Amino acid sequence: MQVPPFSLQKQLSQIGQELDSAVWRVINSGHFIGGEEVKNFEKSFAEACNVSYSIGCNSGTDALVLALRALDIGPGDEVITSSFSFFATAEAISNVGAKPVFVDVDPINYLLDLRLIKQAINSSTKAILPVHLFGCPIDMTELVSFAREKGLKVIEDCAQAAGSRWGGKSVGSMGDVGCFSFFPTKNLGAAGDGGAVTTNDPELAQRIRQLAVHGMPRRYFHTEVGYNSRLDSIQAAILNVKLPLLPKWIRERQQIAEQYNDLLEGLPGIELPFSSVENDHVHSWNQYVIRVKDIPYFDEIEEDNSGQAKEIICSNLPNSKARDWLKRSLEEKGVNTIIYYPIPIHLQPAYKELEFNSISLDNTERLCSQVLSLPIFPELTIEEQEHVVNSIRQLVQRK
Numbered sequence: 564m565q566v567p568p569f570s571l572q573k574q575l576s577q578i579g580q581e582l583d584s585a586v587w588r589v590i591n592s593g594h595f596i597g598g599e600e601v602k603n604f605e606k607s608f609a610e611a612c613n614v615s616y617s618i619g620c621n622s623g624t625d626a627l628v629l630a631l632r633a634l635d636i637g638p639g640d641e642v643i644t645s646s647f648s649f650f651a652t653a654e655a656i657s658n659v660g661a662k663p664v665f666v667d668v669d670p671i672n673y674l675l676d677l678r679l680i681k682q683a684i685n686s687s688t689k690a691i692l693p694v695h696l697f698g699c700p701i702d703m704t705e706l707v708s709f710a711r712e713k714g715l716k717v718i719e720d721c722a723q724a725a726g727s728r729w730g731g732k733s734v735g736s737m738g739d740v741g742c743f744s745f746f747p748t749k750n751l752g753a754a755g756d757g758g759a760v761t762t763n764d765p766e767l768a769q770r771i772r773q774l775a776v777h778g779m780p781r782r783y784f785h786t787e788v789g790y791n792s793r794l795d796s797i798q799a800a801i802l803n804v805k806l807p808l809l810p811k812w813i814r815e816r817q818q819i820a821e822q823y824n825d826l827l828e829g830l831p832g833i834e835l836p837f838s839s840v841e842n843d844h845v846h847s848w849n850q851y852v853i854r855v856k857d858i859p860y861f862d863e864i865e866e867d868n869s870g871q872a873k874e875i876i877c878s879n880l881p882n883s884k885a886r887d888w889l890k891r892s893l894e895e896k897g898v899n900t901i902i903y904y905p906i907p908i909h910l911q912p913a914y915k916e917l918e919f920n921s922i923s924l925d926n927t928e929r930l931c932s933q934v935l936s937l938p939i940f941p942e943l944t945i946e947e948q949e950h951v952v953n954s955i956r957q958l959v960q961r962k
């Protein structure tokens with residue numbers, strides 16, 4: 564049996580027809596930029612996130628850039644964020660000319676450690692950019708109250724967390740701005756790139772909207788240098804079909820995560836992900852990420868020295884042999900997993916000119932050498948899940 568890490572094909576039996584007619588509706592209308600589909604999507608997405616405004620844009624990365632620019636964050640400013648994230652989180656900060664300042668993550672939930680933020684603040688700090696990584700919401704009550712006290716802005720990276728909630732409230736509705744991605748593998752995926760920015764502030768919303776179309780409040784009148792970053796009509800039409808299904812898909816992801824929790828419990832050397840499901844906190848499970856620690860009998864296993872990029876780049880990362888061996892052995896059994904993320908952002912070659920290489924983020928670095936994302940998507944069957952778990956069991960319990 565082959566189990567893919569992710570599949571969009573299986574959705575087609577549910578919504579293929581609807582997607583087909585939605586795309587043709589746009590093509591027949593000849594309206595490819597803006598129009599009703601985009602307007603309707605922005606309205607429905609704002610409702611789904613309990614915010615006053617949602618502005619479509621080209622990608623989650625652009626959503627972050629637009630949010631930072633709209634908050635006047637640029638050269639000379641520092642933004643506190645996590646190094647255990649997709650590269651775009653920090654890339655957006657660098658691209659507006661500001662400096663990402665990395666703070667280590669909590670080893671339990673893999674999210675920005677709020678206790679460490681205090682030490683990273685100085686007079687240049689303008690904002691905190693938390694990531695609701697893998698769909699797990701960060702404690703927004705504490706984060707927002709701390710940021711307000713220090714006069715800092717909060718930009719939420721919700722790229723992996725459409726459908727997540729903290730204290731009953733949608734992510735992207737509690738900070739100053741929320742940034743979403745509709746990249747195909749996210750909880751709400753388009754058929755290409757797409758993104759959205761959410762906010763309750765009318766002035767910010769207006770500024771973001773203008774920045775996304777060349778800083779142009781009126782046709783051919785440009786008040787600042789902006790971007791060409793729109794959610795196109797075909798993507799909006801696809802998202803209009805999918806958005807109503809998001810709550811159902813999140814429930815299915817939650818069920819899969821619960822089943823993994825049950826089936827994997829007690830396996831030696833494997834640590835299960837933090838499950839924040841109490842008190843109106845909703846984890847949307849974009850990824851189900853285990854930590855591979857000491858696998859018993861691993862010493863007997865021959866080591867593989869196949870040149871992984873990270874060994875060349877940053878030899879100071881903790882060794883990832885147990886995890887890499889498990890990943891490879893699972894592949895042989897048809898179980899395809901992914902490593903989110905093998906190299907922390909602060910050790911990426913792109914940042915080698917900066918001083919980040921000299922900072923040490925122990926939890927982040929250890930996670931990068933231990934994490935493994937198991938297959939999870941709403942249509943994953945129980946048989947497929949059992950195959951994943953039985954394969955892991957056979958590998959870690961062999962005598």
Ligand SMILES: *Cc1c(COP(=O)(O)O)cnc(C)c1O
Nearest residue numbers: 622623624649651652722744746
């Ligand atoms: C996917 C992702 C982004 C970027 O979104 P794109 O739509 O691919 O540009 C940003 N941050 C995180 C945490 C992501 O997972």
